[in-house]
Amino acid sequence: MALPPSGTTDEAFLREVDEEYRRDQLIRAGRRYGVWVAAGVVLFLIAVAGWLYYDHTQRTAAEARGEEYDAALQLAAQNQAAQATPALDKLAQGEDGYAAMARFTEGNLLFQRGDKKGAAAKFASVVTDAKLAQPFRDVALVRQTQAEFDTLKPQDVIQRLGTFANPDSPWFGSAGEMVAAAYLKSGKRAEAAKLYRQLSEAGTRVPDSIRERTAELAKTLSVAPTTTAQTQEKQAK
Numbered sequence: 001m002a003l004p005p006s007g008t009t010d011e012a013f014l015r016e017v018d019e020e021y022r023r024d025q026l027i028r029a030g031r032r033y034g035v036w037v038a039a040g041v042v043l044f045l046i047a048v049a050g051w052l053y054y055d056h057t058q059r060t061a062a063e064a065r066g067e068e069y070d071a072a073l074q075l076a077a078q079n080q081a082a083q084a085t086p087a088l089d090k091l092a093q094g095e096d097g098y099a100a101m102a103r104f105t106e107g108n109l110l111f112q113r114g115d116k117k118g119a120a121a122k123f124a125s126v127v128t129d130a131k132l133a134q135p136f137r138d139v140a141l142v143r144q145t146q147a148e149f150d151t152l153k154p155q156d157v158i159q160r161l162g163t164f165a166n167p168d169s170p171w172f173g174s175a176g177e178m179v180a181a182a183y184l185k186s187g188k189r190a191e192a193a194k195l196y197r198q199l200s201e202a203g204t205r206v207p208d209s210i211r212e213r214t215a216e217l218a219k220t221l222s223v224a225p226t227t228t229a230q231t232q233e234k235q236a237k
Contacts, residue, residue: 200212
């Protein structure tokens with residue numbers, strides 16, 4: 001290594017030596033690990049390309065399933081359920097949202113035809129499918145209970161839907177009305193009246209038709225049985 005030129009300070013000389021040493025270390029590291037770094041970069045690029053391809057194919061497949069579902073819905077809306085069924089059956093075999101919606105549509109079509117048992121089975125297939133998102137399974141349980149309501153014991157309805165029969169639940173309207181009816185069937189008049197009143201006062205969270213029905217029922221149940229009996233007795237006199 002050449003001697004430092006005249007006038008160069010010791011600090012500048014040491015800095016120059018340090019920089020030269022670092023460059024030498026980098027060159028040696030590049031020679032030793034350069035192949036592995038290049039291989040790592042190549043593998044990273046391959047992984048990115050693979051992910052992009054997978055994402056593209058998934059989106060393309062989802063778009064195709066969406067088009068198939070829309071076509072099946074149009075057939076069903078045109079009272080061509082027989083033609084819609086094969087497409088719905090195919091979609092129902094998947095594990096995504098379209099699979100759940102296809103089973104819902106099949107269940108609704110069966111319910112409209114009066115086949116409540118078949119409809120309940122379709123909804124139950126969503127409830128028990130752990131691969132589907134929980135909101136699908138929750139609303140399927142509500143629909144299954146609607147289909148089976150006439151054959152269930154009141155306590156079974158209450159046990160199934162009790163967690164949904166509260167104002168904070170997105171299924172409060174349908175679930176709450178069924179639970180209130182189950183309370184009434186089992187002789188729990190006060191519980192039924194309270195729930196009917198909550199439903200009637202739920203605002204936009206509950207459909208207008210349910211609020212109207214439950215308002216009348218809440219009003220009727222708010223009259224104590226003894227008062228009603230006394231009124232009827234006075235009228236008889």
